[in-house]
Amino acid sequence: MSALDIVRVGYVKELLAKGQREDSRGMLDFRNISIKTGIIDHAEGSAQVDLGNTRVLAGVKMVVEEPKPDTPNQGNLVMSAELLPLANADYETGPPSPASIELARVVDRGIRAGNCLDLEGMFIEEGKAWSAYVDLYILNYDGNLFDACELAAMAALASAKMPGYKDGAADYTKREKPAKINSIVTSTTFGKIDNKVALDMTGAEESAADGRLTIETDGKIIRAMQKGLSGGFSAEEINGLIQESFKKHAELRKRIEESIR
Amino acid sequence: MREIVLPGTAISDQRISAENTYFDGAKTRSEVVGLYDSAHNEVIQLEGRWKPRPGDVVVGIVERVGRNGVYGISLTEAVDGLLIQDKYDNARFAVGDVIEAEIRDVEHKRLAVLERPKLLRAGSLMQIKAVRVPRLIGKANTMITQIIELTGCNIIVGRNGLVWMRGSNVAAATAAVLTVEREAHTSGLTERIKSMLEKINGNESRT
Amino acid sequence: MGSSLNKPELIVNGKRLDGRDFGELRPIKIEAGVLKNADGSAYLEWGNNKILAAVYGPREATPKHLADPGKAIIKCRYQMAPFSSLGEHNRTGPNRRATEISKVIREVFENVVITSDFPGSEIDIFIEILQGDGGTRAAGLTAASVALANAGIKMKDLVYAVSAGRIGDHVTLDFDMIEDNYSDADMPMAIAPRNNELLLLQMDGGLTIEQFDEAVKMAIGAGKTISALQRDALKRVYETKVSQ
Incomplete structure (x- = not known):
């Protein structure tokens, strides 16, 4: 972080302590959300999500592979995230960072636990099943990659079309039926800064935050959670945030559905 | 007449000495995205990092x-x-x-x-593109003096792009500075900033 | 060049598969200044290629021992996204092809960037191929050139790149993926428009000296269009509406 960033983080911290935000939204408001699907026609599914100034692109490739030995009758989901060095001055080239691995695993967990993608329906025949490779490309960083990536992965999967299948291999010249989606999971990530809780933190707010909590839900039950950073949350606090997360689900889900039409 | 020039744009068929240009044989070409002011024979850079100079x-x-x-x-x-x-x-x-x-x-x-x-005690700090600082200061300090007078803020503009301000009307001053940064290449800017700030002042005195 | 087995007919009734003439470019769209955090950026669509280029710097060179006290160093990374091709999923990370392309693109910019301006610092160029359909190095380089200018990096010229080659007896411009795979020669070029000097030149396949001359002429002819699109993209950034 540059010295100016340190000053900005200090300023954001002061504001949050008063229950205010640098962009003057409410503590539990999202920034503007835009979801566009079908951006990369070479991918079977794709979505670009803008969450304020955070921009991520998710691409889905469907590949014919051997099913995993422990799940011989279903397909597979492989999630990766890359914090591209063009997204932020602090991101470096090189092997995946712990932050990008955590990001991909948390998004993966919610979608997997919610049984969003119908993995059983992706079984083709003995020894053959579809694997969905979801790659999350971070293009511009300004905080809250978790929720942006969850929206992008979900919208990319829900808009994906399966390639054809011929003689034991994928036929990429064909796009047949849509990928089967059982449910839509959305995520809400809260930050805790000096005992104040804020949804959808900007980059400066994330730098100021002591604790972070991601809650993923399908609208009925909790599907995955991840607490990050060193700060803690009380059980009562978490209970309140789960209820908030359920409330936000309807709107986020609507945004995903609208993006697919 | 001011026109936008790009790296490689020939600004003259002769060798003329102007900042942000280079000689290519007998010609003079721009090195940057900039505004070429033929009356003053200068290319004003529109993007890019600040280069420190003694006296800044x-x-x-x-x-x-x-x-x-x-x-x-x-x-x-x-x-x-x-x-x-x-x-x-x-x-x-x-x-x-x-x-x-x-x-x-x-x-x-x-x-x-x-x-x-x-x-500089207890003020707020913002960052703008350093190449836009000359426009924020203005010819003979006209732009910045106007913003200081119409907002009553104390404002210090660093050539490196950091701007410090303090006063009761920092929000208006910030808006004015950001507008100058965004529209630095346009003409009639000093007048527009003046009416923008007068409007804000007018709205406040009415409430 | 691809194998001659199952080679599709690339020219039907004197036209290319997508209906283009031999010397015709695919449609190109360029937008400058698309990413907030980068010092300069450009998004480019060239046929079915979709490319994002961004520039950071001049900034402190890392690691420190790489810094050159006499000039700025340039780093370049070209990468294909894992979802960028019509077929299988590609793994990310550097491979031999991407490493070579990154190197030859860097060398082009070492020619035109005025590196004495910020000694001891580095300029980073990132080229992400979001969707690839042939000619990605030329398209990526063309986008990077716009991103560098958009970052305010001092340069002698606004370089463009394009590829030409041969299908049968025809010297042909700007191959898409199928043509790229089955053509008889491919020659990507980067050219400085002020003097038509070739700053990147790679070739494989087979060309006669006459065909080489014709291919270069074709590339320079197309360069007028590409250069104009680069310039328009950079100028459009300043067409913002004024406040009122």
Whole structure:
């Protein structure tokens, strides 16, 4: 972080302590959300999500592979995230960072636990099943990659079309039926800064935050959670945030559905 | 007449001496995205990092405190400041303090030796593109003087792009500074900023 | 060049598969200044290629021992996204092809960037191929050139790149993926428009000296269009509406 960033983080911290935000939204408001699907026609599914100034692109490739030995009758989901060095001055080239691995695993967990993608329906025949490779490309960083990536992965999967299948291999010249989606999971990530809780933190707010909590839900039950950073949350606090997360689900889900039409 | 030029654009079929240009045989070409002002024979850069020069006033943040009044000052990502205080100067700074200073010397184009430091207390700090700073200051300080007068804020503009301000009307001053940054290449800007601030002042006095 | 087995007919009734003439470019769209955090950026669509280029710097060179006290160093990374091709999923990370392309693109910019301006610093160029359909190095380089100018990096010229080659007896411009795979020669070029100097030149396949001359002429002819699109993209950034 540059010295100016340190000053900005200090300023954001002061504001949050008063229950205010640098962009003057409410503590539990999202920034503007835009979801566009079908951006990369070479991918079977794709979505670009803008969450304020955070921009991520998710691409889905469907590949014919051997099913995993422990799940011989279903397909597979492989999630990766890359914090591209063009997204932020602090991101470096090189092997995946712990932050990008955590990001991909948390998004993966919610979608997997919610049984969003119908993995059983992706079984083709003995020894053959579809694997969905979801790659999350971070293009511009300004905080809250978790929720942006969850929206992008979900919208990319829900808009994906399966390639054809011929003689034991994928036929990429064909796009047949849509990928089967059982449910839509959305995520809400809260930050805790000096005992104040804020949804959808900007980059400066994330730098100021002591604790972070991601809650993923399908609208009925909790599907995955991840607490990050060193700060803690009380059980009562978490209970309140789960209820908030359920409330936000309807709107986020609507945004995903609208993006697919 | 001012027109937008790009790297490689020929601005003259003769060799003329102008900043941000180079000679290509008998021709003179622009090196940058800029505005070419044929009356003054200059190319004003529209993008790019700040290059420190002796005499520049800068706003910096104290990053390191050494012994005997030696300080490392953060100015930009590519340029560091070094301040060595006079032994008779009792003012002392702490890490995180915001200061205003003047550049005495530049070493290796990326270390600015500073002098005449002044602590800037309890204000707010913003960053704009350094190439837009000359427009924010204006010819003979017209633009910045106007913003200071119409907002009543105390504003210090660093050539490095950091702008410090304090006063009851920081929001209006910030809006004015950002507008200048965004529209630096347009004409009639001084008048537009004036009416923008007068409108804000008018709305406030009515409420 | 691809194998001659199952080679599709690339020219039917004197036209290319997508209906283009031999010397015709695919449609190109360029937008400058698309990413908030980068110092300069450009998004480019060239046929079915979709490319994002961004520039950071001049900033402090890392690691420090790489810094050159006499000039700025340039780093370049070209990468294909894992979802960028019509077929299988590609793994990310550097491979030999991407490493070579990154190197030859860097060398082009070492020619035109005025590196004495910020000694001891580095300029980073990132080229992400979001969707690839042949000619990605030329398209990526063309986008990077716009991103560098958009970052305010001093340069002698606004370089463009394009590829030409041969299908049968025809010297042909700007191959898409199928043509790229089955053509008889491919020659990507980067050219400085002010003097038509070739700053990147790679070739494989087979060309006669006459065909080489014709291919270069074709590339320079197309360069007028590409250069104009680069310039328009950079100028459009300043067409913002003024406040009122």
